Amino acid sequence: MNAHLTESQLFALLGSPGTLSQSASSSPAGSDAAHLANCALCSAEFTVLRDSLSNFRVAATNLSALYTPTRLLDPATARPRFFTVPRAAWATGLVAAMALCTASINLLHKPVVHPTPATQAETATALESDDALLEGINSDLSTSVAPSLQPLDVPATTETTSATRNK
Amino acid sequence: MTSAILNSQVLPAQAQPAPATSTLESVEILYERYSQRIFRFLLTSTRDRDLAESLTQDTFIRAWAAREQFRGDCSPSTWLTRIALNLVRDHTRTNRFRFWKSVANTAVDATEFAGFLPDPNTSAESSLIAHEQVGLVWQTVATLTERQRTVFILRFVEELSLSDIAEITAMPMSTVKTHLYRGLAAIRAQHKLAAARKDSL
Numbered sequence: 116m117n118a119h120l121t122e123s124q125l126f127a128l129l130g131s132p133g134t135l136s137q138s139a140s141s142s143p144a145g146s147d148a149a150h151l152a153n154c155a156l157c158s159a160e161f162t163v164l165r166d167s168l169s170n171f172r173v174a175a176t177n178l179s180a181l182y183t184p185t186r187l188l189d190p191a192t193a194r195p196r197f198f199t200v201p202r203a204a205w206a207t208g209l210v211a212a213m214a215l216c217t218a219s220i221n222l223l224h225k226p227v228v229h230p231t232p233a234t235q236a237e238t239a240t241a242l243e244s245d246d247a248l249l250e251g252i253n254s255d256l257s258t259s260v261a262p263s264l265q266p267l268d269v270p271a272t273t274e275t276t277s278a279t280r281n282k
Numbered sequence: 283m284t285s286a287i288l289n290s291q292v293l294p295a296q297a298q299p300a301p302a303t304s305t306l307e308s309v310e311i312l313y314e315r316y317s318q319r320i321f322r323f324l325l326t327s328t329r330d331r332d333l334a335e336s337l338t339q340d341t342f343i344r345a346w347a348a349r350e351q352f353r354g355d356c357s358p359s360t361w362l363t364r365i366a367l368n369l370v371r372d373h374t375r376t377n378r379f380r381f382w383k384s385v386a387n388t389a390v391d392a393t394e395f396a397g398f399l400p401d402p403n404t405s406a407e408s409s410l411i412a413h414e415q416v417g418l419v420w421q422t423v424a425t426l427t428e429r430q431r432t433v434f435i436l437r438f439v440e441e442l443s444l445s446d447i448a449e450i451t452a453m454p455m456s457t458v459k460t461h462l463y464r465g466l467a468a469i470r471a472q473h474k475l476a477a478a479r480k481d482s483l
Contacts, residue, residue, distance in 0.1 A: 126466045130437060130444075130459075163473060164466075167415040168438045170399055174416050175439050177398040178390065179322035182331050187313050187342055 120150055120157045129164055309346040316359055317342065319440065320366050326435045327370050329424065330389050337373065341366045356449060363440070364450045367432060374428065392417035414476070422472045426465050433458055434465035 120128075124147045131145070151158045320341055325334040345352075345365050352361055396417040401409050423431055429451070436447045444462075448455045 122467065122470070123463065125470075126463045129466060130462055132441075132443065160470075163415070164470060166412070167419050167469070167473065170412050170416045171419040172439050172441070173400065174395055174398040174420075175322055175326050177400065178395060179318055179325050181398075182325070182335070183318045183321040184335050184338060187309065187339060 119154060120147065120161075124150075125157070125161060125164075128161060129168065309342060312345070312358065312362075313342050316362050319359060320362055323363060323435060323440055324366055324370065325390070326423070326439055327367075327432065328374070333373070337366065337369050340369055344369070356446075360442075360446055360450055363436070363442075367450060370432075371428070392420045395420045415473070418472050418476055419469055422469050423465075426468060427461075429453070430461045430465040430468075433461040437462055 128145070128148055128151075151161055317338060321334055321338045324337045324341075325331065328334050328337070341362060345362055348365075352358070396413040399413055399416050404412075423434060426434060432451060433447055433453075436442045436450065437444070442450070444455055444458050447453075447462075448458045451458065453461075
């Protein structure tokens with residue numbers, strides 16, 4: 116004889132329709148359920164699980180009953196707005212959008228400026244000065260101590276030398 | 283016809299007659315009739331009141347927009363639950379949900395949830411045990427996978443049949459049963475652990 120209900124048998128009993136609706140005193144019907152009447156251990160575990168699940172449902176129902184929104188926020192918008200706007204309004208909107216796009220393109224469009232000889236000379240000068248500046252930075256970086264920091268470097272070297280001599 | 287629908291609202295959820303397509307004629311009636319059930323499912327799924335409220339609104343708006351697709355081959359409740367479940371899935375996949383979940387102050391914890399258990403005329407000890415057990419179930423359900431939790435809630439909170447759950451979740455019946463049993467196994471394990479902890483004291 117099987118001593119106790121298997122987990123599957125127990126779960127099948129718990130999952131059977133109407134189990135949670137039954138009162139604590141009643142027991143489920145069915146062939147597997149007959150075991151519960153004779154086995155105190157299985158019966159106790161079944162009752163604990165059934166009551167827990169039943170109370171879980173009651174608590175969930177009470178909680179939701181308290182907080183359920185009383186009505187749709189705006190029933191008029193139950194139909195998506197896309198479908199509620201008349202076609203004429205869509206057409207007008209489309210024409211307005213196209214006009215706006217055209218105006219924006221005209222405003223943003225800059226005429227092509229052909230470089231004059233004077234402009235070309237200015238550009239060449241600017242390029243030269245930029246090159247000179249970059250060259251200066253490169254030479255500064257390539258030296259161990261930057262020219263701007265050389266006055267600070269001399270005393271530091273002296274101090275270090277004198278400190279070495281004192282040792 | 284409207285009065286017939288309204289009159290049927292006084293019946294308990296399980297005793298309502300098989301709903302017809304005509305119940306979709308008004309979004310207000312649809313909402314009045316099913317909003318609490320949908321909100322309950324969304325609240326137990328997301329554990330956040332504000333989010334559940336918002337998704338409840340979205341469910342009915344989406345259902346109303348797609349009402350022509352409803353052919354009456356399942357109950358409106360099943361259809362609405364399927365829409366609600368899709369919304370939950372869409373929402374919980376986003377990182378934004380994970381962030382807001384961590385900072386949400388409308389999240390429902392186990393103590394608050396157990397507080398909604400009415401106190402019947404039983405001893406204080408029995409009432410305390412019942413509160414502990416409900417809190418334990420609430421906590422354990424949070425640890426289930428998304429599918430296990432959905433199946434568990436649909437079966438033990440919404441009391442839907444396995445075939446309805448299979449239809450809503452688009453899973454084969456055997457898979458639904460597997461998820462349900464795994465969920466129950468987790469609940470059972472936590473109950474045993476709690477009992478052992480109590481015995482050791």
